[in-house]
Amino acid sequence: MNKREFLKDVILFFPAAGVMQALACQAAGEEMSASATVPYDPSQHWYGMGVDVDKCIGCNRCVEACKAENGVPDEPYYFRTWIERYTIHADGEVNVECISTKTPEQRLAEQNQPIDPGVLRTFFVPKLCNQCANPPCVQVCPVGATFQTRDGVVLVDEKRCIGCRYCIQACPYGARYLNPHTRTADKCTFCYHRVTKGLQPACVEVCPTEARIFGDLKARADRLVRFERENEIGVLKPDLNTEPKVLYAKLDGEVR
Amino acid sequence: MKVPEQLTRLGAVIAVIVAVVLLLRFVVLPESMFSAQPHQAATVVREAARPGRYAGMDACRDCHSDEYGTKLAGAHRGIGCENCHGPAAAHVANKDDETVTPPKHREREFCLGCHGFVASRPDGFPQVVAQEHNVRKRCVACHDAHDPVPDEPPKSCDGCHGRIARIKALSAHSQLACTECHQVAEQHLLKPRTALPTKPDAREACAGCHDPASTEPAAARSRVDFSSHGRTYVCWQCHYAHLPEGPK
Numbered sequence: 001m002n003k004r005e006f007l008k009d010v011i012l013f014f015p016a017a018g019v020m021q022a023l024a025c026q027a028a029g030e031e032m033s034a035s036a037t038v039p040y041d042p043s044q045h046w047y048g049m050g051v052d053v054d055k056c057i058g059c060n061r062c063v064e065a066c067k068a069e070n071g072v073p074d075e076p077y078y079f080r081t082w083i084e085r086y087t088i089h090a091d092g093e094v095n096v097e098c099i100s101t102k103t104p105e106q107r108l109a110e111q112n113q114p115i116d117p118g119v120l121r122t123f124f125v126p127k128l129c130n131q132c133a134n135p136p137c138v139q140v141c142p143v144g145a146t147f148q149t150r151d152g153v154v155l156v157d158e159k160r161c162i163g164c165r166y167c168i169q170a171c172p173y174g175a176r177y178l179n180p181h182t183r184t185a186d187k188c189t190f191c192y193h194r195v196t197k198g199l200q201p202a203c204v205e206v207c208p209t210e211a212r213i214f215g216d217l218k219a220r221a222d223r224l225v226r227f228e229r230e231n232e233i234g235v236l237k238p239d240l241n242t243e244p245k246v247l248y249a250k251l252d253g254e255v256r
Numbered sequence: 257m258k259v260p261e262q263l264t265r266l267g268a269v270i271a272v273i274v275a276v277v278l279l280l281r282f283v284v285l286p287e288s289m290f291s292a293q294p295h296q297a298a299t300v301v302r303e304a305a306r307p308g309r310y311a312g313m314d315a316c317r318d319c320h321s322d323e324y325g326t327k328l329a330g331a332h333r334g335i336g337c338e339n340c341h342g343p344a345a346a347h348v349a350n351k352d353d354e355t356v357t358p359p360k361h362r363e364r365e366f367c368l369g370c371h372g373f374v375a376s377r378p379d380g381f382p383q384v385v386a387q388e389h390n391v392r393k394r395c396v397a398c399h400d401a402h403d404p405v406p407d408e409p410p411k412s413c414d415g416c417h418g419r420i421a422r423i424k425a426l427s428a429h430s431q432l433a434c435t436e437c438h439q440v441a442e443q444h445l446l447k448p449r450t451a452l453p454t455k456p457d458a459r460e461a462c463a464g465c466h467d468p469a470s471t472e473p474a475a476a477r478s479r480v481d482f483s484s485h486g487r488t489y490v491c492w493q494c495h496y497a498h499l500p501e502g503p504k
Contacts, residue, residue: 007269010273011269011272011273014273014276014277014280022284022285040304042300054378055378056378057370057374057377057378057381058374058376058377059369059370060369061339061369061370065310065338065343068309068310068342068343069308069309069310069343085376086376087376104365104369107369108365108368108369108372110374111368111372111373111374111386112372112373112385112386112387113374113375114422115375115419115422115423116375117499117502119375122375122376123376123378124376124377144295147296147299149296149300155296155299155300155303156299157295157296157298157299158299159295159299160295160299189303191308192300192303192304192306193303193304193305193306193307193308194308194310194312196304197304199308199310199312200312202308202309202310205310205312205313205336205338205339206310206336206338206339207336207339208332208334208335208339208370209334209381210334
């Protein structure tokens with residue numbers, strides 16, 4: 001190949017690359033227009049959840065509903081949401097256990113225990129992804145597979161996720177797990193497929209005591225906005241500045 | 257000095273290449289090619305299109321209006337139908353398919369999942385001690401699950417305050433009726449949270465038995481001189497009246 005032929009090939013290369021990129025562009029445009037057909041404007045919403053700790057009875061129904069709705073593996077160590085029992089003893093010792101890892105039979109067998117006079121107070125705390133406004137898991141993803149939608153929900157692109165587990169390490173709330181079937185990171189989506197259709201997330205739908213409230217923090221009149229106004233709101237690990245959107249009412253100071 | 261012709265030509269070629277690349281980058285190709293937006297938008301579409309298994313309470317209303325109405329009037333009004341009956345989207349989509357008909361739970365264990373006594377549950381939540389509460393009966397024999405309050409309100413306080421009743425049953429105060437210390441308004445049975453029972457607000461309430469002048473035989477071993485013992489406090493600020501001999 002002489003110099004003239006080389007330069008000719010180089011000049012021809014660019015239009016060819018341009019055609020390829022135009023095709024890629026078109027494909028991306030189709031995906032964008034598919035989202036445009038949904039009559040739902042994400043920029044009009046900013047979703048959050050309220051949890052009234054004083055109402056949770058630890059029935060575990062939310063966990064079962066979440067697993068059924070979202071296809072979370074059945075093994076009792078994969079959770080998008082789970083319930084912890086806090087037991088605070090008079091000597092200052094704090095015990096935390098996850099009751100969701102137990103079978104219904106085990107939970108039933110634990111009922112009617114005599115009251116331990118050494119326990120100051122004990123209560124259940126439902127936990128889930130806090131859908132942080134400032135999410136640490138998004139910052140660490142090396143391939144940009146996890147991101148925050150415009151309505152404030154942190155999602156994982158399972159086609160892009162490489163399963164490196166950085167986000168699982170980065171989440172201060174332990175809300176992510178590696179799905180053993182897809183080998184990608186998985187987490188609570190606030191039941192995105194439900195809330196965009198105007199339904200409640202599955203855990204909120206089944207909560208028998210209305211301990212969980214789902215709502216839109218951008219709406220002027222919304223149950224969650226009222227919940228936020230009427231209760232003293234606490235969030236988990238506020239010192240990390242993750243700005244969680246899961247708002248807890250009557251949160252005990254011992255809850256981490 | 258004369259610039260060699262080869263250099264001029266090479267410069268022209270490089271200038272053309274640079275111009276084409278800049279044109280492609282900033283004019284021809286849309287900005288979305290260089291941002292993460294397209295694949296994020298695809299993920300959002302994919303997530304939003306996922307099928308759900310829970311239909312939501314409103315989907316049940318049209319066909320099961322009787323049960324829905326009963327439930328709306330009862331204490332279970334806040335509970336979604338699918339809490340007990342399980343995910344029902346398949347049933348809503350195909351009402352004749354009996355393989356997806358939501359189950360009706362009638363066994364005791366199902367109700368006890370929420371209503372069995374657990375110390376961590378909030379006070380005031382109706383709980384029963386399964387070994388004591390009508391052991392051989394199914395819950396649905398007395399309680400309609402859609403309107404669980406029995407036709408008659410509970411006759412004794414431990415129907416709702418089982419935790420306190422269990423503590424008190426072990427204490428020196430086991431023989432005292434709740435109404436000995438608490439005045440309970442009639443309305444409390446119907447609206448427990450709005451009509452709260454009273455608590456003793458004066459030391460005289462305890463002095464009736466525990467003053468040295470009292471003749472109550474059961475309190476013979478726990479008399480104190482009320483004029484010198486913890487004068488500024490109401491008794492229950494230090495002593496837990498439901499288990500007075502317990503830890504301070």
